[in-house]
Amino acid sequence: MGSRGRSESPIARIFGWVSVVPAPTVTLGNLFARELPEMALPWQAEEAPEPRLLALNEPLAGALGFDPAWLRSADGLRLLAGNRVPEGATPVAQAYAGHQFGGYAPRLGDGRALLLGELPDADGRLRDLHLKGSGRTPFARGGDGLAAVGPMLREYVVSEAMHALGVPTTRSLAVVATGRPVRRETLLPGALLARVASSHLRVGSFQYARATGDVELLRRLADHAISRHHPGAAEAEHPYLALFEAVVAAQASLVAQWMLVGFVHGVMNTDNMTISGETIDYGPCAFLDAYDPATVYSSIDSGGRYAYGNQPAAAEWNLARLAEALLPLLADDQEQAVEIAVAALGTFRPLYDAAWSAGMRDKLGLPAGLDEAVAAALADELLTLLQRDHVDATSFHRALGTAARGDVDPARNLFLDLAGFDGWLERWRALGPDGDAMDRVNPVYIPRNHLVEEALDAATTGDLGPLDRLLEAVAQPYDERPGLERYAAPAPQEFGAYRTFCGT
Ligand code: AMP
Numbered sequence: 001m002g003s004r005g006r007s008e009s010p011i012a013r014i015f016g017w018v019s020v021v022p023a024p025t026v027t028l029g030n031l032f033a034r035e036l037p038e039m040a041l042p043w044q045a046e047e048a049p050e051p052r053l054l055a056l057n058e059p060l061a062g063a064l065g066f067d068p069a070w071l072r073s074a075d076g077l078r079l080l081a082g083n084r085v086p087e088g089a090t091p092v093a094q095a096y097a098g099h100q101f102g103g104y105a106p107r108l109g110d111g112r113a114l115l116l117g118e119l120p121d122a123d124g125r126l127r128d129l130h131l132k133g134s135g136r137t138p139f140a141r142g143g144d145g146l147a148a149v150g151p152m153l154r155e156y157v158v159s160e161a162m163h164a165l166g167v168p169t170t171r172s173l174a175v176v177a178t179g180r181p182v183r184r185e186t187l188l189p190g191a192l193l194a195r196v197a198s199s200h201l202r203v204g205s206f207q208y209a210r211a212t213g214d215v216e217l218l219r220r221l222a223d224h225a226i227s228r229h230h231p232g233a234a235e236a237e238h239p240y241l242a243l244f245e246a247v248v249a250a251q252a253s254l255v256a257q258w259m260l261v262g263f264v265h266g267v268m269n270t271d272n273m274t275i276s277g278e279t280i281d282y283g284p285c286a287f288l289d290a291y292d293p294a295t296v297y298s299s300i301d302s303g304g305r306y307a308y309g310n311q312p313a314a315a316e317w318n319l320a321r322l323a324e325a326l327l328p329l330l331a332d333d334q335e336q337a338v339e340i341a342v343a344a345l346g347t348f349r350p351l352y353d354a355a356w357s358a359g360m361r362d363k364l365g366l367p368a369g370l371d372e373a374v375a376a377a378l379a380d381e382l383l384t385l386l387q388r389d390h391v392d393a394t395s396f397h398r399a400l401g402t403a404a405r406g407d408v409d410p411a412r413n414l415f416l417d418l419a420g421f422d423g424w425l426e427r428w429r430a431l432g433p434d435g436d437a438m439d440r441v442n443p444v445y446i447p448r449n450h451l452v453e454e455a456l457d458a459a460t461t462g463d464l465g466p467l468d469r470l471l472e473a474v475a476q477p478y479d480e481r482p483g484l485e486r487y488a489a490p491a492p493q494e495f496g497a498y499r500t501f502c503g504t
């Protein structure tokens with residue numbers, strides 16, 4: 001259960017007093033800790049010396065039954081910082097393994113994070129309340145267990161933008177500055193993120209369970225995942241195969257949505273891929289500006305393993321690692337288990353292709369009955385043109401809606417090769433695209449890299465204004481509003497090539 005703050009007295013309301021916010025009873029479940037104790041290390045957050053709220057997601061807080069005014073109080077901040085453990089909670093560091101850039105690490109786990117516990121949202125669905133940047137745990141290895149203000153606010157902005165875009169994602173409840181400095185290249189102000197997710201089960205969680213050699217643990221983990229995410233699988237003839245198929249389908253759909261909106265995750269290691277199909281762990285992520293499949297933003301991805309255009313293949317590779325982990329549950333005979341897994345993994349490509357094609361058809365405003373081959377050819381040719389002329393993908397798709405309504409100039413002006421684009425435009429317009437429908441799927445506002453950097457730099461030095469304005473723009477990405485023109489524009493030339501940094 002969430003919190004239930006009593007409302008203020010009538011006198012307090014008349015005089016506008018908000019001095020004392022009554023302490024609600026906050027209770028959190030400990031389902032994961034109870035069902036999977038082998039993967040849950042009870043642990044406590046480090047004391048935040050001077051907690052200060054930098055961002056609070058009031059609608060999300062409300063949906064979880066928290067009173068936002070109470071969360072802003074000293075006690076509320078202590079809860080958000082992990083220093084006030086709610087009733088019934090057993091905060092734990094979760095154990096998981098993972099392939100990082102293709103290399104297997106048998107013991108990763110929450111090095112600087114804690115699962116505080118679970119609580120139901122307004123629809124009765126169970127949600128994890130999790131902290132990132134809450135201090136060292138036994139999984140910290142060489143790390144300091146901390147996080148800086150910039151990266152935590154970055155996750156807040158980008159995850160909330162993704163949610164507003166309709167892409168499944170973990171959510172951000174709050175960012176709290178801890179008052180503790182963090183040493184990176186320089187000394188930076190520290191912060192932690194309170195994150196909400198339908199769970200924190202990862203492909204790496206299954207790799208960890210499998211590596212213990214304890215098949216009953218693996219089975220318990222799979223049962224836990226089925227009940228939390230894919231309850232339909234419990235009714236299937238083969239529940240564990242149905243679980244795997246459901247994860248494959250969820251990830252195929254998720255990555256198709258990333259590709260359609262131009263999102264580059266940047267660090268698609270198996271420990272950063274969920275079983276739920278939510279985007280998780282916003283580190284060196286960024287949105288595409290000029291369309292180019294080879295785009296890499298992360299400073300550590302020198303080989304381009306997680307380049308924009310490689311994301312579907314990276315997801316498929318990760319799902320193969322999940323299949324390997326699940327083999328003992330798929331059949332007693334290992335050869336047979338492999339056959340079953342390979343066949344199920346084979347559904348990833350067609351599911352991904354179907355999701356991407358349907359999404360692209362919507363982005364182009366094409367009629368539902370249009371021949372698939374015609375739509376596919378049109379999309380392919382367009383991508384070639386966009387790439388050749390380094391066209392800003394988000395601006396283009398939005399401008400194309402205007403073109404559908406008759407004004408082709410905003411789209412046309414983005415190209416150098418006008419003859420090439422005019423040919424495409426003519427064929428596309430002949431199909432009668434629906435510009436208004438396009439505006440409902442092609443965002444005006446995404447968290448553009450230069451604006452994210454501007455907002456984080458200002459917040460790090462104490463000015464939260466640019467962050468608030470950016471959040472306001474990206475919270476309603478499809479709704480064009482006067483006064484927000486700079487949030488719709490690509491980066492100025494002088495912003496140059498963008499680089500992002502991981503694990504900070
Ligand atoms: P990430 O790349 O953020 O998904 O993290 C990969 C692994 O490194 C996870 O096990 C994290 O808990 C751990 N990690 C990242 N940064 C830190 C840090 N500053 N202190 C301790 N552990 C960390």
Ligand code: MG
Binds near residue numbers: 271272281
């Ligand atoms: Mg991670």
